[in-house]
Amino acid sequence: MRRIGLKFALTVIASLAGAGPVMAGESAAVRNCTWCHGTNAQGYTVAPRLAGQRSLYLESQIRSFRDHVRDTPFSKQYMWNAVAALPPDVAHDLARYFAAIPPKPANDGDRNYAAKGRSIYMEGIPEANIAACYACHGPNAEGIRDIPRLGGLSHDYLKTRLQQWGQGYHSTAGSPMPLVARTLGPDEIEALTSYLSFLN
Template sequence: MKRIGLKAAILALVASTVSIVSALAGDSAAVRNCTWCHGADAQGYTVAPRLAGQRPQYIMKQIQSFHEHTRNNPFSRQYMWNAVAALSQYDARDLANYFATIPPKPANDGDSALAVKGKQIFMDGIPEANIVSCYACHGPNGEGVRDIPRLGGLAYFYVKARLEQWGQGYHSTLGSPMPLVANHLGPEEIEALASYLSFVK
């Protein structure tokens, strides 16, 4: 009897999870609100990042940052602060889990001639500028870890713009090292990194 009860509980849990994902994958207004800018298949555009395959913890953390207005770059202020204003933490969790299930596709829109230099910066950092490798936090393939984002395959223009904005002093979440890191990157290094990452699968 105990085994039957345990199996029933597990099946109920799985069924509830599937129903959440199915509801979101269908005609969910919450998903439509996101894909309006991030693309019908959540692969993103040049200015709106890909959500497909992104780390769910990262998406939830960013939604919190939009709520708290700590992610303060111009597009965040203009669009995302209002977009998440009425989003509950439960809706945020369900959205994050849903988008994480969609296989990501690389943007492939960078300058292939700069990708070799970008890969070197990503893998080795810039020792003379005291910048550690990107993969130390983001993983060897830019896949992300927990609330550290997946970078692999993001659009060239988006990564370039974010690095430039961090260098200008904008923030994403409190305590993020990225403004300090980006402040030590020159325009050519930013171009190379953004190009390389756009091709990473």
């Protein structure tokens, strides 16, 4: 089946969902995302930045929301319904669209913790058997394939996610993050998430 143009497809889907009129130069479905994820998809405290995120990761998370694997309270309240009727080809196009937007760092962490956070990110915590984060997320926290970019995400968002993993919530089937998060103490989480918020 011939691929329908992104803007047209997203406009049709959003209008069927009662999203209202489309602003000039902006598809309704993209606008629906940016209502929560911020202007130019740069994120808010509780809604992460989508701009510059790995497209494969965005697609995997859409699947996780749709399949009810990602099960945090906000996921259930907002994202499960938001992606329930999203066709795979449109999810693919949305992911590529957001991945192509240049990201901006949140810069909302505590700079006093950044050096310790960098050490954890680059070296891990050997005595706690915690591997260096860069091994999976890249030396600049840019992400690899379907492993997410962490650089520049909001300190508060990252902190909440680590705490939720530590409490047993999930994101993607088979993710090691719940196990990793349970081994991090509050000061280590504060340091790591502060450091990451300043990266771009």
